[in-house]
Amino acid sequence: MARVKRVLFACAVALTAAGCATPPVVKRDILEARAWRGSALTTYGRQMVVDAAAGHAPQTVTLIDVNARAEVAGDADQRARILDRRVESVRAELSRNGIAPADIAEWPGAGPDGLQTFPPADLQTKPMVVIAHY
Known part of the structure; x- marks a missing residue:
């Protein structure tokens, strides 16, 4: 099982939507399998989200990845x-x-093999972006 990773990414694109000269910093939180019991957050998962909310800062976009693959039997x-x-x-x-x-946006992910490191321009003004890989 993969570990929960926290990775900071510096962006390379100017934040034109807000007219800022400096681009935002992107922080990524990945909610892995142990963060979930079905579709409900476990205590561990809830704490990860609390930590992400507590780390909210100006000029920062936090990406919260909700486990790329819902490991459940069934159809798409x-x-x-x-x-x-x-x-x-x-x-x-x-x-x-x-x-x-x-202040919360949703970004449908590119798929289980895609790793989004920087949100599109229209989401760069949102402090929290929840990613779901369909």
């Missing part, structure tokens, strides 16, 4: 429904920890 539609519920669980936990719903 069932896995997508579980991922949707996981995204909603993360959104609710962020809101409980003081992040305004307007």
Whole structure:
């Protein structure tokens, strides 16, 4: 099982949407299998989201990756429904920890083999971006 990793990425693209001269710093949190019990956050997963909310800072975008593959039996539609519920669980936990719903965006991932390191321009103004790989 892969470990939960925290990686900081410096961006190379200017933040034109906000008119800033310096680009945001991107922080990435990956919620692995032990962060989930079905589509609900475990105590461990909840703490990861709390830590991400606590690390909220100006000129920082936090990417919260909700486990690239929902490891459940079933078809693609069932896995997508579980991922949707996981995204909603993360959104609710962020809101409980003081992040305004307007500051949370969703970024559908490129797939299980894709690793997004920098959000598209329209999401660079959001402090929290929840990634789901469908």
